[in-house]
Amino acid sequence: MKRREFLKTSIAASAAILSTTTLSAGETRQPIDNRKVSDMAFPQKRPLITYSDRPPLLESPRSTFARGITQNDEFFVRWHLPDIPTHIDTDSYTIKIDGLVEQDLEISLKELKNDFEQVEVTAVLQCGGNSRSAFTPIPGGIQWGSGAMGCAKWKGVRLSDLLNRAGLKKDAHWIGFNGLEKAAYYKTPNFVRELELTELDDHVIVAYQMNGEDLPYLNGFPLRLVLPGYYSDSWVKMLSNITVTDKYKSLFFMDMAYRVPDNKCECETPEHHFKPTKPITNMNVKSVIGYPENGMKVYHNSHVVVRGVAFDDGHGIREVLVSVDGGKTWDKAELKQENGRYAYTEFRYAYKPADYGKVTFMTKAVNRLGDEQPFAKDIGWNHGGYKYNGIDEVTVEVV
Ligand SMILES: Nc1nc2c(c(=O)[nH]1)N[C@H]1C(S)=C(S)[C@@H](COP(=O)(O)O)O[C@H]1N2
Numbered sequence: 129m130k131r132r133e134f135l136k137t138s139i140a141a142s143a144a145i146l147s148t149t150t151l152s153a154g155e156t157r158q159p160i161d162n163r164k165v166s167d168m169a170f171p172q173k174r175p176l177i178t179y180s181d182r183p184p185l186l187e188s189p190r191s192t193f194a195r196g197i198t199q200n201d202e203f204f205v206r207w208h209l210p211d212i213p214t215h216i217d218t219d220s221y222t223i224k225i226d227g228l229v230e231q232d233l234e235i236s237l238k239e240l241k242n243d244f245e246q247v248e249v250t251a252v253l254q255c256g257g258n259s260r261s262a263f264t265p266i267p268g269g270i271q272w273g274s275g276a277m278g279c280a281k282w283k284g285v286r287l288s289d290l291l292n293r294a295g296l297k298k299d300a301h302w303i304g305f306n307g308l309e310k311a312a313y314y315k316t317p318n319f320v321r322e323l324e325l326t327e328l329d330d331h332v333i334v335a336y337q338m339n340g341e342d343l344p345y346l347n348g349f350p351l352r353l354v355l356p357g358y359y360s361d362s363w364v365k366m367l368s369n370i371t372v373t374d375k376y377k378s379l380f381f382m383d384m385a386y387r388v389p390d391n392k393c394e395c396e397t398p399e400h401h402f403k404p405t406k407p408i409t410n411m412n413v414k415s416v417i418g419y420p421e422n423g424m425k426v427y428h429n430s431h432v433v434v435r436g437v438a439f440d441d442g443h444g445i446r447e448v449l450v451s452v453d454g455g456k457t458w459d460k461a462e463l464k465q466e467n468g469r470y471a472y473t474e475f476r477y478a479y480k481p482a483d484y485g486k487v488t489f490m491t492k493a494v495n496r497l498g499d500e501q502p503f504a505k506d507i508g509w510n511h512g513g514y515k516y517n518g519i520d521e522v523t524v525e526v527v
């Protein structure tokens with residue numbers, strides 16, 4: 129069945145249930161973009177859009193995306209378990225490596241910083257559920273707008289160097305990563321991720337610094353996994369254990385969450401969830417406008433510079449196109465690419481509003497493979513609300 133038909137049937141089937149609302153099931157639109165930052169700030173953070181304080185769930189406002197590097201104090205925060213350790217003893221903290229290795233290792237922070245080659249990578253960290261509020265009906269989970277993402281310069285050591293020091297045994301195939309939450313609350317499902325050895329290249333690092341400073345506590349102090357190009361569910365924070373195994377261990381977070389339908393459109397209907405599913409891995413191409421913002425007023429005949437960021441999974445951004453006529457015609461934005469292929473590409477587009485009234489800016493990024501962002505309405509629905517990458521839109525008023 130083609131997607132359009134698929135949608136029609138699903139809309140017809142659910143029309144009765146939804147008669148009290150104007151939303152159509154299985155459709156997608158622009159993510160919610162009217163939330164204000166909170167009055168309250170968490171330690172090391174400026175006030176952000178706050179969904180919960182236990183666990184801390186914080187979203188960066190749109191204005192953050194006018195710049196290519198996200199500051200540490202404006203970087204979004206997501207934790208799954210309500211109880212995160214509130215104290216870390218940096219002198220005794222170690223990262224343990226065990227399982228199918230020649231030699232179990234326990235590496236202190238000091239050893240990590242002194243005994244291994246130090247490397248840096250600038251990379252985008254984006255939750256797979258970023259922009260989830262674009263999906264209708266809205267899937268369960270945090271109703272993120274577009275701010276569950278950020279781009280930082282990460283410094284640390286290569287995961288492969290750690291694994292080589294331990295020495296992998298012949299049957300080594302899977303690697304499990306565990307955050308420190310486990311130690312304190314062992315009865316809740318741990319936040320553990322598993323990756324296949326073949327997925328891990330030299331770009332994967334165990335990082336202790338973000339933008340030249342220690343990782344902020346809420347972003348995983350003192351150590352986190354950095355997987356450039358991958359959605360951030362696997363970027364385990366407060367990383368304390370790495371376990372090498374021969375078999376996939378089947379864990380709650382890997383089996384239930386962060387998966388999409390294993391079909392070409394990665395889509396399904398609210399009535400019939402598609403099986404089988406697959407884990408989300410590589411990020412699709414996306415752009416988000418940082419300036420101007422929805423509802424702003426700009427002066428007639430003034431010089432408006434639309435600014436924002438674009439990224440993909442590391443293939444690199446070829447161009448960012450801007451439309452002011454609803455997507456009929458597109459113009460190229462200027463690009464600035466200084467931080468490598470995993471980082472944000474900054475774009476800017478100068479515009480002189482010649483007419484009064486509302487004007488909508490749309491941005492569409494295209495990567496080096498030729499993949500481009502679809503219109504919001506053409507994105508397939510999935511029940512987890514993952515991987516939304518619709519053409520971004522901001523509407524301002526010319527006065
Ligand atoms: N230990 C631990 N690591 C974790 C998580 C978690 O709940 N616990 N959540 C993951 C998810 S789903 C996301 S989106 C990112 C969020 O990273 P941030 O809080 O630094 O923005 O951390 C990932 N790593």
Ligand SMILES: [Mo]
Pocket residue numbers: 206254255256257360361
């Ligand atoms: Mo996430």
